[in-house]
Amino acid sequence: MALLGNLIKKGIELNQKLSFDLKSSEKQQEDQLIDLLDKAKDTAFGKFYGFKEILKSNNPVKAYQSTVPIHDYNSIHERWWHQQQSMEDITWPGKPSFFALSSGTTGKSSKRIPITDDFLQSMRDVGTSMIRSLPNYDFPEKLFESEILMLSSSANLSKHDYGHLEGEISGINVSNFPEWYDLFYRPGKEIASISNWDERVAxxxxxxxxxxxxxxxxxxxxxxxxxxxxxxxxxLETIHDIWPNLTVYASGGVAFETYRRDFEKICKQPLTIMDTYLASEGFFSYSTNPDSMDMRLALSHGYFYEFIPFDERGVDDFGQLIDDPLTMTIDQVETDQDYVLIISTCAGAWRYMIGDTIKFTSLEPAEIKITGRTKFFLNVVGSQLSEEKMDEAILIVSKDLGITVNEYCVAAMQNEDDDYLHQWIVVSENEIDEKSFTERLDEALKEANKNYGVARSKALQGIRVRAISKDQYHGFLEANKKKGGQVKTPKVMGEERMRAFLDYTS
Structure with missing residues (x-):
């Protein structure tokens, strides 16, 4: 086995040396768009928006941007994706065999995202690129002799009346693993197909x-x-007492930092944390550097990206796109600026607003970090709190008070006097003095964001904090049928949902 681990490691190292792209980020992205347009030119969407004419343009990127409007889920689903469930060649050639069900962290009902064969291959290609980066970490050979545990949603997919299969994207990926994956993939398809979360964990x-x-x-x-x-x-005392070779944790879905201390508590030796940006709409980026959680953007894997500044050039005071937002391509962005991410993909998403905001930490190579969700932008009374700023404040308070808070949610609400306040619910295994936490959180938010400080001196009368246990939190998720390996709780809630949460935990 030691020889096998050495051979695998050397093979990956050789593959990394032989795999390189001399094209600029701009050229890679232009090539991706041209390829996407060419493949979809004979679809209903391609004919409607004149993809053949766009491809003849001297500047296909600008022609595409000026011809095809930006879509959110509702607009592209109602006119296009809904038809694609029962008909062929709507937004991508053929008829998808799968649709990913994703309520994400917003919305009351599941979204149906088309998953094409080309799209599944693109996700595998990004995964391969991530594997090619492993030599950067100098992992021990024992890692390459061990197994990987992927905690996905259920791989037990349901069949829709139109004939396609439906499930969450991680379950769809697992169900499409080739048989040879069984050599190293755990818990295996049988256990992964158990729908009940508690039974699967058992x-x-x-x-x-x-x-x-x-x-x-x-x-x-x-x-x-x-x-x-x-x-x-x-x-056991730690997880390494049963899995001594556990070396890597590939995180994703939500920011990892609020969980770091709790992971450290259950480990005997440090884990290397690799971040990923894998959503129902694509596998967009992955960590490549052991000294950073920044992620390399997948530029030549079936995705074309556009970026709208998350400021007055692109959004209004509530984080919604303005009528004519400034839209940039990869060659126009700058570091340390929040952008709304717009994608076009080999699943038939065209100028699609995924709902995430990102920030570039490097331009060459193109590396990013996720800074939040457009709908996690709390600005009812001018506080302008992004998810990134709220995470930052929670980490400061947790460190100051010697506690850990993994999950939280907040809503702008009105009290009995019709004054606005921010209602927080924080989730922790520690005993929390709510008064001390409230005071320190208010201070930390003022330090993190000057607009919040201005709001607190005017229309925002204060904040309230309710601390709950993880058992209460998981109970609420289960009561709302939101318990499972891919569920993410919204950081910013509407007032009605927050009141329901408060009632449940009272």
Missing amino acids: RIVKEAPNWNIGAIAGIPSWVLLMLQEVIKGHK
């Missing part, structure tokens, strides 16, 4: 001693809960 706990896990992938909140159950079930 099987993982039971089988844990039989596995040699070297890497784990999944959303931090659910991975942490699963690891804690393994430790509890086998009466």
Whole structure:
């Protein structure tokens, strides 16, 4: 086995040396758009918007931007994706075999995102590019002899009346793994197909001693809960007591930093954390550097990106796109500026606003970090709080008070006097003095964002904090059928939903 680990590691190192792209980011992206337009030119969408004429233009990028409008889910689904469920060649050639169900963190009902064969291949290609970066980390050979535990949503997909299969994107990916993945993939398709979250975790706990896990992938909140159950079930001190070769954790879905201290508590040795940006709409970026959580943008994998400044040039005071937003391509962006991400993909998404905001940390190579969701922008009374600023404040308060807070949510509400306040719910395993937490959080938010400080001196009368346990939090998710490996809780809630949460935890 030691020889096998050495051979695999050397093979990846050689592959990395032989795999390089001398094209600029701008050229890679132009080539991607041309390829996407060419493949979809005979679809209903391609004919309607004249893809053949766009391809003849001296500047296909500008022609595309001036011809095709920006879409959100509702606009592209109602006119195009809905038809694609029952008909061929609507926004991409053929008829998708899968649709990803994604309520994400906003909206009351599931969205249906088309998943084409080309799209599944693009996600595998990005995964391959991520593997090529592993030599940068100088991992021990034992890692390449071990198994990877992917905590996905259920791989038990449901069949729709139109004939396609539906499920969350991670479950669709798992169900499409080739048979040879069984050599290293855990928990395996049988366990991954268990729909009930608690039953699936119970099987993982039971089988844990039989596995040699070297890497784990999944959303931090659910991975942490699963690891804690393994430790509890086998009466261990740390997760390394059962999986001594555990070296890597590939995080994704939500920001990792609010979970870091709790992961450190259950580990005997440090984990290398690799961040990923994998959504129902694509696998867009991944970590490549052991000294950073910044992620390399996948520029030649079936995606074309556009970027709208998350300021007065692109959005209004509530984070919604203005009528004619400034739209940039990869060669026009700058570092340390929040952008709304717009994507065009080989699943038939065209100038689609995914709802995330990102920030470039490097231009060559193009590296990013996710800064939040457009709908996680709290600005009812001019506070202008982004998810990034709220995360930053929560980390400061947690450190100052010697506690850990993994999850939180906040809503702008009116009190009995019709004054506005921010209602917070914070989730922790620690006992929290709500008064002290409230005072320190208010201070930290003022320090993080001057607009919040101005709002607090005027229309925003104050904040309230309710601290709840993880059991209460998971109970609320289960009561609302939101319990599982890919569920993400919205950081910013509407007043009605917040009141329901408060009522549940009272």
